[in-house]
Amino acid sequence: MNFVCFDLKKIYKNKLNLTVIFLIIMSVFLLYLSFYLNKFGTDFDAISLEKNSLINTEKFLEIFNKDIKNMDKTTQDYQIIKDNISIATKRINFLENLIKSYENKDWKDFYLHKKELLEMDLNNLKKNSGLDEDSLNYLKLNFDYYDYMSKKNLEHDDLYSPLNGISFSVKSIETLIPFLMIFILSFFYTGLFTSENISNLDLKLLLPISRKKLFFYKIGTSFFIGLILIIFTLFFSFVLASIANYRGSFDFPIIIYRDGKMILESFLNYRYETMVLGILVLLFSINVIYFISNILKKSIVSLFTSIIILFGGYFVVHLNIPLHSISHFSPFTYITFIKVITGEMAQYYLNSSVNYMSGVKILFLFSAILFLSNMILFNREGEDV
């Protein structure tokens, strides 16, 4: 146990490691800022579009009311203007209610009015048939989102750029793990696994601990560090988003890609899958980096190779369309584990086998093979000394 504490202390005492922690904080902050600006814009008003729409509709209503006074009631134009007046009045009513509920922070009503407004727009668009299927599906998804939010009485949030504590934490893990965390985990792990190799001497062989224990200590410490980093990312994201917006609820909706369609489901239904696959991805990453460090020994070479293999493994399949049909056999596919669970990756690869269950099987299989190889390699190390 002293050895684990020693490893952890080494990381804790190195002040340069704080730079890496600072990078996580900066990345989370930038991600949130981009989401915030996406939603609120530079004028920091989430309903500026609706306010402008209200002003424009009122102007149109005024024009319609002026025009209709001089029209013959029997003409077709009169009927069209009359319909437009009715639509504009209805729209003004919805928009006023929407703005009022936003200002009163009555989110149930706010989403209800948003839904009603979108329903009216959808009906008008269907009549004019100026929309293709993709745009129509996008609007329907928004409609379902407003419906879900009003029914569950959830606080103000955004489907694509989540702003609340819990929803943003999940999004930050989804966005940051495949990119930033690969760098950071590789950095910490290669440091941990190669720190005893100094000038071609393996100092850990001098320690009065059995090899088996030493091996498990290393894996255990790395797992602990990985968990701490992920929990830190989650915690910081949660605190930042909670201060800026609301704490949110685990019942927030996520987009699920099923049978070529996008539907909304509660995150609560997928929380265990997310945890299991997340832990398996972490274990797989630890074993890959350990394997590389075991072979290459030198810290910087191991760090660079780990980054190249983890990123390369993911992007080689991701960018090569002919490999998409066999993407479910690659453990690197599951690095973006939340997207695997939601079915987004399966849709992107047009390969329904990329799912939670194959993720569990493949990650477990590869982690087990690498774990055994690492154990054998570690036990053999220095035997001829």
Place this chain on the structure above:
Amino acid sequence: MNLYIKFIFKRFFIKKSNIIFFLISLVLLMSYLFLNISQKNTLKDTFESQIKSNEESIEKYEKELLNSDEESKKMINNEIKFLNNYSNEYKKMIVLFENKDWNNLYDIYLKILKERSSVVKNTENLGVDKLESILDFNEKKIEYISYLNENNLSYENIDRHIYGVSFINELLNQVFPILITVVVLYFLVQIFTMDIHDSVNFAKILPITKNQYILSKLISGVIISFAYFLFFIVAMFLISFIFTFEIGINHPVIYKNLNGSWNNMPNIIFTLKAFAINMLYLINLTIFTFILSMYIKIDRFLLIISMISILVMKFIPILFKMIKGYVHLLFTTYSNSYQIINLKLMIDYQNINLSFIRGIISLFLIALIQLSIVFLNKRKI
């Protein structure tokens, strides 16, 4: 100073891992080429699948014929005749493809593509966006095939290039922006930290001035990054030539103009322009890493911080739309020289400064600014 540069090179090339990374990069690029070669008959496969789908449709129509009235029968028969005509054309094109009778193949294919455009334009129930994207894709193909036809060039898959310079251009777009940046960063980190042991810079005891030290490091860094880049350009050009016996100098790069229409540029002009941008990008990358190395002395930290900094500079304009107007001031924007020359980045970022000439000027100025930062802070070494 020359002696010190030679010493840096010797220490760099003596490291087995560097040679291994050269070889791994070569294997990776060769796999990419073989993957492209495996898809060189995609056009023929498309014709075959089109014939199959036409046959299925004809079968379906023939079944419908049995239960139709006279007027419907006439319409269905016309449809069957139309599909049969197309199938015959596709069959002809397959024979021409196999015989490598390119010009005759292009004539028929162009006719079909133009007809397809007019059919799509008249199709109802297609949304505006979808209609535009189908037409746009068709226009791109028409521009490409017309160019090949006019210049009597052999066919090459529009998305998967295999001929010498064409393949180099594809690498400049798809692979090099990431591969070159990452591997060159790794090499640069080694060059800039090789004299530092336990935070002590042993180069200080060498009989060279600080200015000579800076210049030696920067020159070595630039030479090694150029060497890596040019080695793969030449190697992949030769390998693709060995496998295809085509140099692809006259084949075109198809790109979109600012007015939205498709245009072409011969590969060789395109590649030379992209080279100029890439070279200046590598110079900037070298100076940037050197600046970081003045403050971060440990190789692992320098590698991770420089990688993440470049990643952040690359992705920040995507996250923050308001930065798009100033994106030409970041040297990382020019990592994909291909997308600078084909105007894609200019259109995506809506930034007129992202043209070839302005790009060269920006990169030159950024390099000068970075150099002045280096010399103003040389006491940090």
